[in-house]
Amino acid sequence: MRALRANLDGLLVEVDDLDQALALLASLQEDPPAGVTELVPAARTVLLQFDPSRTTAQRLAAEVRARDLRGASRSSGASVDIEVVYDGEDLAEVADLCDLSVEEVVARHTAPEYTVAFTGFAPGFGYLSGGDPVLRVPRRATPRTVIPAGTVAVAGEFSGIYPRSSPGGWRLLGSTDAVLFDLDRDPPALFEPGGQVRFVAVREHITGSAAQTRAQATPEAAPTTAAPAVPALEVLDPGGQSLLQDLGRSGVAALGVSPSGAMDRGALRRANRLVGNPPGTTAIETVLGGLTLRARGDVVVATAGATAPVTVAGRSVEPETPVALDDGETLTLGPPAAGVYTYLAVRGGLDVAPVLGSTSRDVLAGLGPAPLAAGDVLAVGTASVDAVTREPGPDLPGPEGSVTLDVVLGPRTDWCTPESLDRLTGQDWLVTPRSNRVGLRLEGAEPLTRRITDELPSEATVAGALQVPPSGQPVLFTADHPLTGGYPVIGCVATYHLDLAAQVPPGSSVRFRVVEPFADLVAGQRGDTA
Incomplete structure (x- = not known):
């Protein structure tokens, strides 16, 4: 058993095999x-995310090593048949x-009965073990940026189905219209750890489109109101992308759901404090300006984060300052x-x-909630107002x-090779336009190289992880990162620098x-026992 650091608030415990990982998970769930704060199982590991104010990595590592994993067994689950068109x-x-x-x-893929080993990557994505060893193939050297919902794929020892359109590096075998995740279903995920799955080859075309499958699998909460609300904010132009964000979800990793939440959590908190809200109150997160809103009734707003110019009814106002909007006045972020x-x-x-x-x-x-669109009307709540506080934000990089x-x-x-560590810290890494809320895709003159070229069994990832695909151009995981992944993480951007x-x-x-940050954890940070 090894205990490995995963940023300042995570401990990745590595064991010998899947059975031990599930036994460790059961022990940690029971006691x-x-x-x-969160447990994320995977093929050979269990991630323990923790509150550094309440415990330490050393203390957790010692406690985990003392666990007796003998005699633990997998839980049983339901059996599911999945019809697949093998057209990948x-x-x-x-x-x-x-x-x-x-x-x-196709014959070898449909012959076995698979077991849902664990869930992760995305809500409803089950890692299915027990497949034919002959079909063990490596992931793609460069992940695809988009894989359609309902795609059946393989990588290493696992098979899986993408519940919605998403990036991924698995090899695509076919497609299904099975709904993998439905919030109206109990439980929402079709696959439960310990459950059994069989693939059934069919020649008919898939009856539902990928868009229909996605809509069924992940219903969106509409941000609009059915009737005019006062007070409210009406969206005239959402800009490039405007989303509702708070501080994210917790305690739902068992459903394969990541925390998400605001990309710049500090900026969200500052914007809320400027108007007297509790710091985690829902706000609008907008990318690179362009957002235009109209007040319905009298409202007070404030912005924080990226230094976008603010105009109200055609006049300039100071950012990071409370602003009163009268009924009918418009606000635009440049x-x-x-x-x-x-925010x-x-x-x-x-x-x-x-x-x-x-939210x-x-x-x-x-x-x-769905991304904001022109015509949406956002009702303003009636939460009690705290004292208004103003605090300076950090200097941010420009273009x-x-x-x-x-x-x-x-x-x-x-x-990774020792040379890769030198390259990681010794050169500039360009942030490419393919970056988004899932991760920053980086590009360096000298790519990172791996010392171990074997497939890494899928394991939990954390915000800030610098994942190294075979291309050597790292991806820096951000708020909407997948819960698990199969490329090695050379290091993690420190939690206090994630907003930046x-x-x-x-x-x-x-x-x-x-x-x-802690001298006695140097060994753990370098991949040895913590």
């Missing part, structure tokens, strides 16, 4: 250690990699001179129904600027600086 883009390539015909691949995400809070908050305990929109999972981010090594630093990382615009660059 949770003090300070642990990678079907012929998988056949070549396995030295089989396409027909033989393009920011620095940063990416601007607009309204006194009293926004009256929006939560999904799984949060945050998770763009990877498709959970939460083509540069910022230095602290990195905590681990959990898989030892999977979120505000680096495309075209700017980042440099990384390794920090060792």
Whole structure:
């Protein structure tokens, strides 16, 4: 058993196999250690996320090692048949990699009964074990940016089905119209750990489109009101992208759901404090300006985060300052001179129904209120008002600027060459336009290289993780990152720098600086026992 650091508030415990991982999970669920806030199981690991004010990584590591994992067994679950049209883009390539015909691949994929080992990556995504060993193929060297909902795929020892359109690096075999995740179903996920799955080959075309499958699987809470509300904010123009965000979801990892929440949590808190709201109150997160709102009734708003110019009824007002809007007045955010995400809070908050305990929109999972659109009317809540406080925000990078981010090594630093660690910290990394709320896609002149080229069994990922695909160009996971992934993480941007990382615009660059905040954890950060 090894205990590996995963940022400043995570411990990744590695065991010998899936059975031990499930046994450890069962033990931790039955008797949770003090300070642990979330458990995320995977193929060979269990991630313990914890509150650093209540416990330490060393204390957790010692407690986990003392657990007796003998005699634990997997829980049983329901059996599900999945009809599949084997028409995937990678079907012929998988056949070549396995030295089989396409027909033989289909026959071998449909023959076994699979077990749902664990869930992750996205809500409803089950990692299905027990497949034919001949079909074990590596992930793609470069992940696809979009894989349609309902796609059946394989990677390493697992099969899986993408519950909605999302990025991914698995090999695509076919498609199904089974609904993997439905909030109106109890439980929402079709696959439960310990359940059994069989794939059934069918020749008919899929009856539901990917868009229909996505809509069924992840219903969206509409932010609009059925009748005119007063007070309210009417969206005249959402700009490039405007979402509702709070501080995210907790305690739902068992459903395969990541925390999500505001990209710049500090800016969300500052905007709310400026109007007297509790710091985690729902606000509007908008990207690179362009948002235009009209007040219905008298409201008080404030912005924080990216330094976007603010105009009210044609006059300029100071950002990060409470502003009173009279009935009918409009507010517009221009393009920011620095940063990416601007937060607009309204006194009293926004009256929006939560999904799984949060009003945050998770763009990877498709959970939460839909992105704002012209014509939406957001009712203002009646929450009690606290004292208004103003605090300065940090300096943010502008276009083509540069910022230095602290990195905590681990959990898989030892999977990369020593030269890669030098490259990680010794060069600028360009933030490419393909970056979003899932992650910042980085590009360096010298890519990172791996010392261990084997497939990494899927394991939990955390916000700030610097995942290294075979291309060597890292991805810095942000708010809507997948719950699990299969590429090694060389290090994690320190939790206190995640807000700053979120505000680096495309075209700017980042440099990384390794920090060792606790001397006695250096070994753990480098991939040894913590």
